[in-house]
Amino acid sequence: MSLEKEPVRIDPVKVEHLLAARERLELPGAGLDWIDALRRDNARRFEELGLPTLRDENWKYTSVKPISKHAYTPVSAGGNLTAKDLHRFDLPGLDTHRVVLVDGRFEPRLSSTVSLGKGVRVSGLAQVITEEPALVQPWLGRLAAEVEHGFRALNSAFLQDGVVVIVPEGCRIDKPIELCCVQCSESEEIVSQPRHLVVAGKGSSFTLIERYVSVHATRYLTNAITEVFAGPGSRMEHYKVQQESTRGYHIGSLLIEQQAGSQVVTHNIALGGAIARTDIRVRLAGAEASCGLNGVYVLNGRQHVDNHTRVDHLVPDTASNEFYKGVLDGRSRAVFHGRVIVHPDAQRSDARQQNKNLLLSRDAEVDTKPQLEIYADDVACSHGATVGQLDDEALYYLRTRGVSEQTARSLLTFAFANDVIDKFDLTPLKSYIEHILTSKMFSVADLEEMI
């Protein structure tokens, strides 16, 4: 697609001034009233909000100053990525319907969605907005309309490209759909703003893997939004695997609305990035809707990862179960802020929330804030957070069995993180993440043989 066209060159600008760059880009659907309005409203909101600061309660522990210090170039076309380049991102043993975004732009050449059939739509957002906007009009921007911070407004003010997944009523997709967002440009300081839309029809069932990876160890900014509408009785298992470059910045929002009887499980796996923030919002809007929010973050060096979740129990008989675990080494820092709000009508809500952290170094730091707000009286809720070190008793026990101290440490660290990974339904992805985790955290070769 973009290969024939000469990409537009745009001078790098600071994030605060990024809106101006829109004029140089050919944004899809320009001239359509609702699209224009969506962009205009969000541009105005961005002007009002600016970028979040530490004074903002929801950004109290995450400074975006390192991000706003640099000037970024928005891209009009994705870089040159070949199918061969993509192999490095293969998930061994896992066959997926892979859809590829290069520098934030949908790349049909590298995407395989032909065999989906049964009325399933997996297409580039820009193309859909241009060719059949009515397909996405009822959904696009509805959840992102709650503009909690400037980054979210900025993404909607561009509304440039991403992936649309529409699964019709009753459809079961056996193979996972994999959205592979690849940062490919060799140039420093590119900004990409993927925008995904997922609509799960009544009673449909599928798995979606959202990945963020990079070819080069460059500095860049990914500012993504994924909106998910889970229809009545639908089932979705969602994985977000964030493996941005260690110099990259990642701001992402996963916004979910669930109808009656739907079941959504999200696994939020944060491994990369210099600063990475993920917002997850779940609206339990129909009776018997339930969600599971699992997360694991494994950090070292000076990485900073912030996971900010909010579950709204809006109606009676809904359930949420959140389980986040983090392992921090070096001078890394993690933030966990989990809000659960049980609204006045939401009787018989069942809400569980837990965050556990393991600090491997004296210089690592965690700020954790589980937060329950209950406005109904007949509910079952629990929450808790822990921050700790490796258990000396367990280390001693392993060593009395002949396991060396280093291996014992690795084994216990791995075991700590592994009970979140154990919740993955996709076994090959489980092995893949285990492998990444061990190679990131441990120098011990023999651990791999053990697990």
Add this chain to the structure above:
Amino acid sequence: MLSIKNLHVSVDDKPILKGIDLEIGDGEVHAIMGPNGSGKSTLANVLAGRDKFEVTEGEIQYLGENLLELSTDERACKGLFLAFQYPVEIPGVSNIYLLKAAVNARRKHNGEKEMAAAEFLKMVKEKLKLVDMKEEFLQRAVNEGFSGGEKKRNEIFQMAVLEPTLAILDETDSGLDIDALKIVADGVNTLRREDRSMIVVTHYQRLLDYIIPDFVHVLAGGRIVKSGDKNLAHELEKEGYGWIRDQSAPGAAA
């Protein structure tokens, strides 16, 4: 096999063991009895290499080597095994992983190749029968959610798999009902061999009805105040520990 001479041990500068002498020959079973707080568990853990205990005086020779110079895991690799009084729960690490790691650490230490997976599994399943445990037990996390009896049986099971040269059982009988006690004792008795020595630490004589010791030592106030054969345990059962208070006063140790 094991020779302890004038062993003094402190925890946080507080003396716990105050001059222990003990000789253990090949294939012997020694029972160490004594009231609470006498230092029995300290002795067991010092032998295993717990680093919070500081040896301030004395020496320990094990198989002709200075035991105190070996790290905890080196001791284990050289055949020393401690069955814990309170076995530790390790969520996320299954029994089978732990056993594989332990067996292979030892083999590596001895310059042997790792055991083939099939051979290992066969061996492990064989040993499970010894303590009357089901195979599914192997996949469970180490001691997690185990009953008191299961934890103690797991210790004996590990001992059976690791085939130690010197096994130290630290109050393995505590918290066991009579049926569990019999299973544990039967397991231990099956593992008795001419070249394997054992130290059985216990508060009660009850365990010694099933595991018959060659020698019994009474530990009190950080010293061994009396040694004898298995009949000493029966004496203690009859008379309690009251009588030793007089003998454990400073300077009274034999």
